[in-house]
Ligand SMILES: NC(=O)C1=CN([C@@H]2O[C@H](COP(=O)(O)OP(=O)(O)OC[C@H]3O[C@@H](n4cnc5c(N)ncnc54)[C@H](OP(=O)(O)O)[C@@H]3O)[C@@H](O)[C@H]2O)C=CC1
């Protein structure tokens with residue numbers, strides 16, 4: 001590793017791969033995602049020494065900014081949200097490659113300027129003409145931007161240089177639109193150059209599901225219908241929609257995260273062991289599971305959607321969804337969704353998978369709880385086992401990353417009283433290195449052309465196949481049930497599980 005390159009730091013061995021000459025164009029650079037995640041991730045990658053010295057970043061947005069205004073915006077975003085400490089020498093080298101192109105997505109002149117900017121950067125910084133275009137924009141603009149890239153000769157590099165498209169989620173709003181979008185994108189980019197982002201796959205704890213299951217011997221023998229009672233996958237957020245009304249309204253919780261993040265978590269939890277960890281082997285196994293997923297017959301009893309109303313959170317008064325800026329008072333968008341699914345194969349037949357997500361819930365927590373059946377026979381007095389629940393293995397995806405195993409243990413004393421206890425693995429205690437942010441990992445993978453952690457279009461389409469009937473059912477059956485902000489969602493969600501003799505975990 002060259003000591004003359006301030007962008008490199010040999011101390012970080014967790015992400016040893018370094019991107020070759022390249023640059024990144026972010027469309028929608030003024031948005032929430034860009035500010036909170038993408039710009040800080042670029043800086044963190046540079047700080048860890050994983051970007052090439054001439055790395056370049058082009059922001060595209062409808063602002064009347066000069067390059068130095070853009071630099072200031074990135075600077076502020078980095079200071080606020082980067083994970084690694086601010087180092088002046090890294091910043092100086094990185095920011096020399098920052099350019100800004102003002103314009104809207106239908107502005108041909110702006111795309112011509114983008115092309116000349118990329119050519120200029122190639123000469124000035126040695127990007128090799130290799131550029132990734134990150135579409136961090138409202139999904140309805142994905143086709144327009146992709147077409148503009150083709151129209152202006154940006155989608156293909158010269159010689160052996162590469163051009164890649166990074167598409168945010170949700171990819172379409174149903175199966176049909178996802179297929180249409182796919183066809184537009186594939187008319188422009190080769191399949192290997194399309195990176196559909198699902199940032200949950202970039203999370204360390206999500207990748208660890210595969211390590212937990214397939215690097216160990218003790219879990220796999222009980223990871224099936226003979227031992228598992230049910231699986232609960234929860235993605236709870238305490239935040240509301242922030243300033244994202246334009247994106248969120250009409251999309252709702254199920255399209256926003258069940259179609260992608262939660263179904264990916266389900267696929268990783270339920271899939272068979274892949275023959276290797278390359279993209280093809282992983283997608284083969286994930287796809288088999290997604291194809292086996294079925295909805296219950298009666299969607300009225302086995303799905304629930306909700307919408308938060310005014311309430312209190314962390315001691316602060318918060319608005320109801322329909323009172324948020326940009327949301328109409330009669331919006332029927334779901335901010336909470338819960339769905340029961342089955343995985344109809346030999347391993348999982350009869351084991352329900354319950355998925356739930358919501359905004360303005362009691363706490364921010366994402367977890368996968370594999371809940372085991374009760375022992376078939378108990379030699380203990382029932383009074384002694386009143387506080388013994390079901391064994392469970394909980395993958396704590398965030399924020400308190402780790403794994404918990406819950407089991408019964410004898411309470412010290414002269415009687416045989418048995419109670420639930422937990423055994424915990426916490427990342428913070430077992431490892432001294434902190435996890436890279438998901439977007440950091442994924443951006444690096446894009447620059448390296450490594451598609452392992454990106455869903456393929458077949459997975460995306462299979463996920464829409466699962467969700468479409470639910471959305472159609474909801475469209476024609478009333479409106480979401482209200483829940484007070486700061487609680488754990490609508491009452492109907494508790495009733496849904498109670499009918500099955502189960503209850504949601506209170507993480
Ligand atoms: N925010 C998040 O936490 C996450 C977001 N995503 C995905 O990322 C994408 C972007 O989301 P997010 O950043 O939250 O959205 P925002 O609404 O915050 O940002 C959207 C961006 O697109 C620009 N834009 C919108 N309309 C136009 C237009 N007509 N012409 C030019 N620019 C336009 C906006 O520019 P302007 O400032 O001028 O309006 C802004 O830069 C979405 O696909 C979302 O699903 C995925 C995971 C997490």
Ligand SMILES: O=C1O[C@H](COP(=O)(O)O)[C@@H](O)[C@H](O)[C@H]1O
Nearest residue numbers: 169199237239256257261366398
């Ligand atoms: O994709 C999305 O994810 C975020 C939550 O991401 P996390 O990494 O903090 O769990 C969510 O807030 C947003 O609505 C959704 O689009």
